[in-house]
Amino acid sequence: MDLNSEILNRTQEVQQFALNAAAAKRNDEQKKIDQNFSDVIKMVAALVEHIISATKKTSFRCSEELSASVKELLQNSRNLTTSGAVRGDQVFGIKKTLNEINEEASSQWSEYYADETKSVEELLSLARNIAGSDVGSLLMDIRSAKDWKTNDACLDKMTLGLKNAKSLITKLDLQENIVQFLKKMMNQEATLADLDEEVMEWITREGIKSKIKIGFTR
Template sequence: MIISRIYEINEQMNHLKKKEQERNDIEKLKEYQVKFQSLVNDVNQLIENISYLKNVFDFVVDEKLLEQLFEFVTKLDCMTNLNNLSDTFLTEKIEDYKTIRQAINKIWFSFRSKNILVNIQSTLNIVKKMNPDQVSIYLDHLKLANKVDVKHEELIKFYNAVEESKDFINSLNMKPEVIDFLGKMNNGKARFGDLNDSVNLWIKENGLERKIKLSF
């Protein structure tokens, strides 16, 4: 009788352990699914943003990096059975993605500075007094999108700020020699000899004498 009871208790305990293990497995699977879906969403967002930046700014990612990215996407597509995933395996995939993303962000940051923002920010700072409130908004929005993997709305806001800043600068009707002078000044290459009559007149008309910096 006692032996039978002990056997029964053991059976119940084993059953409870099995149920607990099943619950743990389900929770772990849910955790994997959340991590995996987050990774997929991040990758899709990155690809969408790269495509957008290519369309609006002619931004081009290194071909080898693109190959790595698309190979990574192919591997994600093959990961259909999450039951077979280990935590280590998923963590490795997340780290692989971070490495690719960081490399792309580095290329974008350099491109953004050298090909998009060159002269725009510094010119806006020089002419800020002409429309301080609006120029401040432009300058704030030009600080956005220093990475590719930001929300898509941030990239759109950045693009709009770039275009509106260019339109604002163009609306000042600066002569080519003035634009040339400001470009030199922004790069620390403006000299006294660059201050011709047109440049001097524009500076005086807009009260920007204290903003001018020369290398002599």
């Protein structure tokens, strides 16, 4: 074999090695992309399951715009799973949309949670010195689902906590003038003038005379 042939063979070998190395690199990169895509799809599924669970276990409802975005995300995800090799930018796009939807869902859940629990939590806080340890336990149950990134068990605890809290509030018979009196008590603003006949009857009925303390104003 002459020198020119030897050089040509060696050159071809080097070129083939370079091609094989490039192909291996592409395979490794594609494997990473595929794994990322698999992880993102699981996150999409988890989001959808969480929304469905929240709407089943509570009276929470997504806005029409959010529902439409979730449906579009699901469709785009399905399309990519059947398209063969997935590109990195496509996975990034799905993940970006997923994060945006999660943020919007979290915002809507926060609004729902506040509307659903604010008055109940306020009344429970007022009744804390009357109803005893039950109040603290109920508040913990209700607040367990305050964060959107919660689980089914916490949703169940919140729902049951609200139900039991409303039952307790009904038993305590907290009429508006009694609520106002308790608010003043909490702020140390209550005076004898606030102790009208209905409030006194309620205090006697609940057996909490010894717990009521009114001081002198300064």
